[in-house]
Each structure stands twice: as C-alpha cells, then as structure tokens.
Amino acid sequence: MPSESEIISKIRRRARKTDNVVVGIGDDAAVVRASRGKDLIACCDLMVEGVHFRREWAPPKLIGRKALAVTLSDVAAMGALARFAMISVALPHDCSAEFVDELFEGIFELANSSGVVIIGGDTSSSPDSLFIDTTVIGECERGRAVTRSGAQIGDAIYVTGELGDSALGLKLLEQGMRLGDCEPNAGGETAEKMSREALMKHLEPVPRLEIGRALGERGLASAMIDVSDGLSTDLSHILDESGVGAVIHADAIPVALCVESLAARSPEIDALQLALHGGEEYELLFTCRPDCKVQLDELSRELSLSLSRIGEIVTGNGLQVERNGGLKPIRRAGYEHTI
C-alpha cells in the first residue's frame, strides 16, 4: 500500500482547478465559491468491501467509479447539479499502488465527465476491508430541490431507464460469474451478452444526472428518489414522506431486456420480482402532475432516455400493484445491505 502522502500528492496533481475552487486538495479544508442565490445540496454514501462490493467482482476502476456514481445519483434525485466531491478511502495493506491508481482513475473519470471537481477527502490504512465514503456538494435554484415529500394525489409515477438488471447482475456475481466470463463483443440476445449487460449495470451504474437536473429545473417532478433500495422500498419512502398511497401497474414496469431474456431461459429468475424489489438500479423514480406528459416526452427524446409511466398516486398510505386487472398490496421488500 502506498503512503498517505504519496496518494495525496498524486490526487492533488490530478485534480482539476476551476474558477470556483479557491483552495483545492492540500490544505486543511477546501474553499469553494457557491453560486449566488442557490441552495446547496450535500450528501455522502459509504461503500464497504464485503457489504456493498467484493474486490474480486470488478477491476478497481469500476469500484472507484461506482463509489462516486451512487452519491452523484443522490444529487440527481434532488433535481440538482453536482459540483464538488470529496473522497475518503481506507485501504487494506494488500492494495498495491496500481490498485489505488486505478481506483482513483475510475473516480476521476466519472468526476470529469460529470463536471464535478474533486476538492478533498482523506486516506487511511484499513486493518481489513476497503472503505470508500464519497461526499458530493451540489446546488439548485433556491427552493427548487425535489424532495420525497411532494407527491400529490393524482400525480403520475415515472421511472427512468430499465429495472431489474442490476439485481440480476448481483445475483450472477454471487453465483460466481465474472465480467471476464462474458465476451464483450458477443452479439444478438445470447445469454453471454445479456449476462454482461446485467453485470455492467450492477458494476458501472450511470447516475441520471442530466434528467434529474432537468426535472428539477423545469419544475416537472413533485417528488423524486433514486432506486437504490428497490422500486417497492423507494416508492414507499416517497409515500411515507408525502402521506399518500400508490398503485403501480405490473405491465408498465420497464423490465430490462437482459432480465426478460435470461428469465425466459431460467425458471429461477423472476423478472418482475427483480424489477420490483431489486436495489442498486440508480434509476430515478419520480412523481409529476399528469398534464406534464408532453414535456416529459420531449425531455425523454432530448436526452435519449426512456421514461416509463408506471402508476399513480392515490389516497391512503400503501403501495398496491395492479396485475391482470387485480390489485394486490405489496410490502416493501427492498434490501438493507447485510454481509
């Protein structure tokens, strides 16, 4: 494991300096200039080896990338713009200098492509496991942050992208499948290609930054959350905080193609259950007035990202799923990470 000062010098050389960063890495704290009249957004997310990931599951670059991605996803879910990040890592002794370089390579790549500046962090050795805590600071127009508590009766419920593939990817990893087992150029709907898609959704989730911010700025979302614990659990968070109920339609849930495809071959894969309860999807789940359809269609085209209307906010306080005309209450079944 390289020394703390070696790591910091490397990161410091690597970090971009922008006009808004008065003092970057290398002092007791960073000093940044916030935009006038905006609200600040702040959050952090912890990724622990053996709980959230295993080192043998992915190259260090993807581990670093995901650590930042999940926190950026939280800022997206507030309808805000991510601006600055700080990274704290505790590194086990068997982490080589190359491992650490690649880990930060993944972090910097995503930061740069997202317009986020790394302004600080901390490093330590770790007696056992690898820990990465990422903090992101963002901003949005004053009073425009989209919380979990704004859903209103009659609102439509939407979700970005597709669901179930990250949960399937996790399942495959737990069964022993690795990225190296899937030929990257396999074509068609081969099991190999579909498995690779599922693994990649889990290992390299893409935070929905552009659409999150657009939904916030255009005032389209009344409530929003990212799907980190699973659609059923995360929607329940919105319902709890907003004091409302919801009906979602099983047929409208955008199950990822790789999930459908692999489920058709393996009876033990239940596509709907994965899409409904699988965590770490990092899609955005939001509610909006039903008359926003035209604007959402336009946004979807603009950003080439599918948006699916999956249900409606209703009175009451529970979540029900409509399937083949029947309504069934469902309890949240998303997961808390356990070892």
Next chain:
Amino acid sequence: MPSESEIISKIRRRARKTDNVVVGIGDDAAVVRASRGKDLIACCDLMVEGVHFRREWAPPKLIGRKALAVTLSDVAAMGALARFAMISVALPHDCSAEFVDELFEGIFELANSSGVVIIGGDTSSSPDSLFIDTTVIGECERGRAVTRSGAQIGDAIYVTGELGDSALGLKLLEQGMRLGDCEPNAGGETAEKMSREALMKHLEPVPRLEIGRALGERGLASAMIDVSDGLSTDLSHILDESGVGAVIHADAIPVALCVESLAARSPEIDALQLALHGGEEYELLFTCRPDCKVQLDELSRELSLSLSRIGEIVTGNGLQVERNGGLKPIRRAGYEHTI
C-alpha cells in the same frame, strides 16, 4: 447491531432543524442555505478502528465526539465557522444499540455545543472494524480563508494551548493505561492526575473553533494549520506551501504541564520530543505579522486560551530548532497513522 433504518430514524429525530436547513436527514441529500457572499469550506476526516483508535480505549461517546472534533479542527484551521456536518459510519456486528446510541450522543453533544447541525450521512454494517468519516461544511468571509501558503519572511509563529499531552496520552494507552485507572478527582500534580490529563487530551481533543474563526475574521493569521501530524510536520507543511523557512525556539514551545511532570518522573519520557513531534494535538499553529502581538494578547485574554510565540519565519526552506543558543535543523518526524 441495530438496523440501518433504526439508526437513521433515531438520528433524524435527534437532529436539530434550523432556518438554514431546508431539508435535513431523511431525503436523498440535505439542502441548506449558505450565507450570501461567503466562501464555503468543506473537509472530511476518517477515523478507523485499529488505526486511529481502539474501542477498548474509550467509551463510545468519546469516540464519536473525537471523530467530529478532528474535522471541526480543520475548519478552525481555515479561520472559518463550522456550520453543517455529515456522519458516515460502518458498524461491526458486535456494536450494540447502546454503543451506537452513545457514539452518536458524543457526536451530537459536540455538534450542539459548536453550533453545528447534523444534516446527513450514511450507515452500513462493517465486516470487521468500526469506521467513522465525518464531513464538515463551514463558511468564511469571501477571500478570508487562512491557508497554509500565506506565511511571509519575518512573520512570528504561534501555537495555541499546550503540546505533547495527546502524544503522551497515546503512549499511556498503548502501555495499557485506561481512563478507569485514574481517579478523576485526584488532586495536585499526582501521577494519576497528570496521566488522566494526558489521556483526556488524546481521547477528547477540543477543536479550537473560537480562536480559529477569530484569527480568520480579524485577518490576524497569514497561514494556519492544525497540529494533527505533529508540530514539526505541520509547520513543515506551512513552510513547503509558503516557500519559506522557520526557526523555532525549544524553550518557547508550550509543553503541557502533565508532560513535564511525568517526564520528570520517567526518564523514558522526552517532553520536548513529544511536544515537537507528537500528533493529534489539535492545537492551531499559525503565522502572523510581528506587529500583531497586542491584538493576539487581547484575543488570548478574551478566550482564556494561551498563545505562545514559538519562532519566526525566515528565508530558506527548512525548519531549525534553536536550543541553548545553538541552531539544529530538524526533519519532520510526525507520524502517518499505521496499524
């Protein structure tokens, strides 16, 4: 170990809400209102069991308190006001609900007494060790942050409080001494009382928030850092960043009474070495124009905190210690945490 949602609900109930906190704990991210025209200060500090502390060394309340204290100290070292904090913890399975409650009790106590609002964080289980990463967001007048790079030739070098006691406390802990071994009400300069003082400086460091902020606001400090790695190392950071050298006077270094007292009894304790190189003191080390003496004396009286002038900034780039009229270059000997 209690579940993540149980921990978050408890913390959420406990967290203060102030006018500047638009959205606190319980959403994807916190939303806060920064003061107009100020610069933002952001930093984080990681505390890892087995590296920075051991659970058997202190009650959980002190562990939590220190985790926040060290990050607040960084904000103080920028001459800024600490405003918001986020706490990420990874908890081993053998942490009871009481342990977690006490850990957060320590964090909240210090946050409340420092005027800091806890606005977020993350929790996870940990396969092995306890990890605490604290993020603090603060603010200062635009352009007024005190960095490590502003020291100028001719500046005086000052340090707050006393040094060496935290390093001695660590030594005693490593030798097997515990707080319970020292009668809290022992009087005089008994070894018991002196040992307890050393242990407490290590286990319950007090971030120098008021003086740090005052030095920044009144424009008194030209460069500043907190003594976390040791006086020699931290002063060297200032010298490196400012491109200057320094002479410090051995006799002027404020060695803590408990260090002097225990050193007089134990030949293996070298008081000056502890004060010069011992880390985790969390005193503030700063440089200022030599004509600021009157203002510093006034500040010291105001805040009932001793300020010692220990040396001067000179040309060159090294650190020298003057002792009995002789000058000796010293290499930094502060420590990076290792297991």
